[in-house]
Amino acid sequence: MFTALSSTGDDMKKILVIEDEETCWKIINFFLTNTGQYEVKIESDGKRALAAVREFKPDLILLDIVMPDTDGIEISNQLKTDNNFQEIPVVLMTAIVTQEEVDLRGGILYGRPCIAKPIVNDNLLACIENNLS
Numbered sequence: 325m326f327t328a329l330s331s332t333g334d335d336m337k338k339i340l341v342i343e344d345e346e347t348c349w350k351i352i353n354f355f356l357t358n359t360g361q362y363e364v365k366i367e368s369d370g371k372r373a374l375a376a377v378r379e380f381k382p383d384l385i386l387l388d389i390v391m392p393d394t395d396g397i398e399i400s401n402q403l404k405t406d407n408n409f410q411e412i413p414v415v416l417m418t419a420i421v422t423q424e425e426v427d428l429r430g431g432i433l434y435g436r437p438c439i440a441k442p443i444v445n446d447n448l449l450a451c452i453e454n455n456l457s
Contacts, residue, residue, distance in 0.1 A: 340382035370394035389418040
């Protein structure tokens with residue numbers, strides 16, 4: 325398990341990245357932190373996802389679908405049924421489909437906004453801005 329927290333600021337939006345692949349979360353963390361707009365927390369253990377949401381209280385969650393032990397769909401469903409978390413926007417991230425396939429589905433996969441891997445920074449930023457409440 326790895327948990328990292330980068331950047332802090334009262335006016336920054338808080339983004340929780342639940343991603344087990346180190347290279348992926350490092351790139352996302354680096355990019356989002358360097359925008360100066362986001363406080364980013366990384367949770368690499370799907371089993372700790374709900375605890376991380378409770379502790380960090382994010383404005384948005386970036387959630388990998390394919391993870392060992394507890395996959396992103398299971399975590400997404402748990403978030404949808406918990407009154408404390410169901411209002412938090414969740415964006416799924418996956419390599420199981422291409423961005424073109426996601427676009428053909430209106431940007432939605434498993435009932436959530438989705439972005440395909442490899443993640444393009446501009447697409448990620450647009451997706452975050454479109455889904456922040």
